[in-house]
Amino acid sequence: MATGLARRLYRGDIDIDFVGKRKLWYGLSIALLIISIAGLFIKPLNLGVEFTGGSVFDFTRTPGSSIEQVREVVGSAGPHQVIVQEAGPNWRVTTESLEGAQVTKVQQTVADEYKIQPNDVSTQVIGATWGGEVSTKAWIGLIFFMIAIMAYLSMAFEWRMALAAIVALVHDLVITAGVYSWSGFEVTPATMLGFLTILGYSLYDAVVVFDMIKEVTTPLKTSAKMTYTQAANNALSHTLIRSLNTSLVAILPVAAILFIGTTLLGAGVLKDLSLALFVGMLVGTYSSLCVATPILVSLKEREPQWIALAKRVAQREASEAKQASSKEKKEHAKK
C-alpha cells in the first residue's frame, strides 16, 4: 500500500480534494491562529538579551577556565541566557536583566568558583543591541515589503492572488510566532532572521502554485468543461508532488541543522534559527496548499465570469447526465 501511494505520487496520479475541503482547512487554520494569538497574549515571547538589554559581568580570566565552563557556572546561579566572551584579560558574561539579589548571587557564585572577591566581579546594565530603532525599522520594512509584494503580484498575476498569498504569509508568521510563545523558546536575532527566511519561502511556494493555477484556468473561460474550483483543485493535485518535493528539499538541510543544533550543541544560534525555519517551512507548505489556494478560489468564485462558467458546467453536466450511461454518471458525481 505504501509503495502504491509512493508510485501514484511519483506519477502525479493522485486526487486530493484540497479546495473542496476548504471549510475543514479554514477551521483548522483559524483554530491554530487563535491558539497562536492567544499564546502571544497569555505567554509573551521570551525575548533574548539582544532585544531587552541585560546585565553584564566582567571578571579576570583565570587559567583553565573555558567559555563553556564559565557559561555553566554563571548559568548555575540562575540566569537562563548566558553569553560568554573573552574581553581583553577578562571574561565578559552577558545575561538577561537581573534583579539586585540575582546579580549578587551571580557575583558570589563566580567569586567562589574562581577564588576571587565578589567585588572583583564588576557588573553593569547594558541596553538592547536590537533596540527600539532596529525593531521599528524592521517593522516599517515589513510593511513596505507587503505593499511591494502586493503590488508586484497584482501586476504579475492579479490582486486576488496577491491577497491570498499575503494572507497565507501572515498565517505562517503568526503560527510560527505562536509556536515560540507556547514553547517558551527564546527569540533571538537569529530567530528573527529565520522568520524573514520564511517570508521569502512562503511566497516562493505560493507563487509557484498560483502560476500553475493561472495557466490551467486561463483556457477555461470559454469552455464549459469544469469550474474554476475544479480546475484549481486539479492544478493543486497535479503539482502536489512538486510542492512536496520542493518542501522536502528545502526542509532537509534545516532538519539536519535543527537535529545537530539541539542534540549535539544544545542551546545556541543554530537551534534558534533552524527551529524557526523548520516550523515556518512546515506551516508554509501546508498554507500554500490548504490556505492560499482555497482563499483564492473563494475570491474567484465571486467573479461573474466564473459564476457563469459554473452555471454552464452545471447545465452541461445536467444535460449529459440525462443521456449518459450510468457509468459516466457515476464518474461525474465523483467530481
Place this chain on the structure above:
Amino acid sequence: MAPPTSSQIKPGRTLLLLLAIIAAMGAAVVLQNAYIPKFGLDLAGGTTVTLSPETLDNKAPSQESLDRAVNIIRDRVNGQGISDAQVARASDNILIQIPGAGQEEALKLVATTAELRFRQVLAVAPAQEQPAALPSDAASPAPSGSLPAVTPSAAASPAASPAGRAVSKALQAPSPTASAEAGQGNKQGDNQQGNQQGNGKKKNAEPSPAASPLVTTQPSADPNAAADPLAGQDLSGIDPAVLQQFKDLKCSANNKGAGVLDDPTKQFAACDESGTAKYILDVAAVQGSEISTASSGLRQDTGEWVVNLDFKSAGATKWSELTNKTFNSQPPRNQIGAVLDGVVVTAPVSNGRITGGKTEISGSFTSQTATELADQLKYGALPLKFKVSSTVSVSSTLGADQLRGGLIAGGIGLVIVMLYLLLYYRGLGLVGIASLLVATVVTYLSVVVLSANAGFRLSLPHIIGLVVSIGITADSFIVYFERIRDEMKEGRRSLRTAVEVAWKRARRTILVADAVMLIAALVLYFLAVGDVAGFAFAMGLTTVIDVVVVFLFTKPLMSLVARMKFFAKGHPLSGLDAERMARTESSSTSTLQEA
C-alpha cells in the same frame, strides 16, 4: 520551441559564460589572496569600544540624546548594513562592537561629533606668536588672496563651475598663506592643491610677508600693532569676551582645539585645520542639521578631494543669505568659516549669493578623510560629545563548535538533498546535483569576493541562511524537471523538444518567484538596519545566484543531456522512462490534460 540548430550552439556557449564568471571570481579571490570570507562578531570576535559622553556642565546627558547618538553611530559603523557591527547603550555609555581585531582607528572616527557649522569670519590672524614681526606683517593675515586679481585660480574656478562650486578651496586659502604669497606674486594659485597646501601654509606662517595691498580698507600699519595680529581689521561687533578668547587661543598642528564645544548662538574663536591660523567667527548661520545629503568626490579642475553638500530647503535659504551677506562685506568678513567640531576646516571667500542649496567644502582632504566626513555629515552630527573611555578586543560569542556544527549539519543536509534527488529523479537527479554544486561554488566565491571588497561579514545566521538558500535553489530545478516530465507525458514529445518547451514555461514561474524574493530582499535591505539589512543582503544575493545557476547551468546542461541516448530513449535509470511517468487509465479523466 527553439530550432535545433540554435539549441545546439547555445548550451555550450552559455556554459562557457558561466565558466568565465566563475573564473573571474576565482581570479579575484586568488589575486586578493582572500580565500576565506571575513566572519562577523559572533564568529570572529572583534573590538569593543566604550564611549562616554562629555557634557559642558558634567550633567548626565538626556536619555533621548543618548538614544539618538546610538542610532547615528549605528549608521556610521554599519551604514551599508553588512558589516555586522553592533551598537548598544550601557547606562550612560555607548558600547560599539566591530568585528575583527585592530579596529580602534575606525572606531575613533565614529565617535567624533561631526558638528558642522557655517559662520561668517569676523577676523583672522596667524596662529603663531610673532614677536619679531614687522609692522606691516600685522595686516598680512587679511585675506587679500580673495581679490580675484591676486589669485588666478580664485577667479577661474567659480567661473568654470557655477553656483554649487562657487565656494572653492582656491578661495578658501586666503588665510596667512594666501596673503603671504600674494604679496610676493601671483604664483600661489598653483600651489594650493593637495598636500602642498599644508606645507605651504606652515612655511608661510613665518613672519615674512609683505604688506598686502588690501589692508587699505583700514588705516593699519601702526607700528604699535606689531604684537596685535588683529591690527587693521574691523573689530566692531565682536564680543570682547570672544576677542580675549581669541587672543589667548594657541594653535599648533597638534593642538587645534578639536572637539571644543562651540555654541552656535555665540561668536567663537577657533583654529584652522593645520593649526597655522586662527579666526573669530560670527554666530552660526547654517548648521550641519540643515544638510540633506553629503557625498565625497574629486573636483575636476583641481583634482582635489571635496565634500559636496546638499542643503534642505530651509538650509538653502540660510545659505543663500549667508553667501550674500559675506559677499557684500569687506575682507576678511567676506569669508565663510566651515567649522567642524570646533575647527575651521576651510574658510572660502564668498563670490556672490549661492542659491539652489548646493555647495562643496574643501580642505586638505584625502579620499579617505573626504569620504569619512561625507558619511558623518550624511548621518548627522552626534547630539553629544564623546570620549573613548576603553577599547578592548573581545572574543567570539559562539564557540568554534557552533560554526563547525552548522557547517557539518548544512553539509549533511545538502548531501541528503542530493541523495533524494538521485533517488527520485534518477539520471535527472545528476543534473540537479551538479546544479547544487555549482550553486555552492558560486555562493562561496561571491561571499569571499564581497567580503574582501564590500566589507560583507558573515555571521552564523548568514551561513545557515546561505546553506538553506542553496536548498531552496533546488526548488527552481524541481519546477523545471517536473515541467519536462509533464511535457513528455502530455504529448509523446521527444526529450529534446520537451526540454525546450518546458523551459519556456518553467522560466516564467522561476522568474516570478525569484522576483518576489528579490523584492523582499531589496525592501528589507533598504528600509531595515543592522542584522535585518545584512540578512536581506544575503537573501538577495542567493536569489540572484539562483537565477544565474538555473539560466546559465541547469538549462544548458539539460539541453546537452537531452542529446544523450541514455536520457532521450528513456532508460529506466534516467528518470524519464515512459513506464514511471505513465498515468493509470482510471485517473486520467481528472487530470489536467482534459482541462
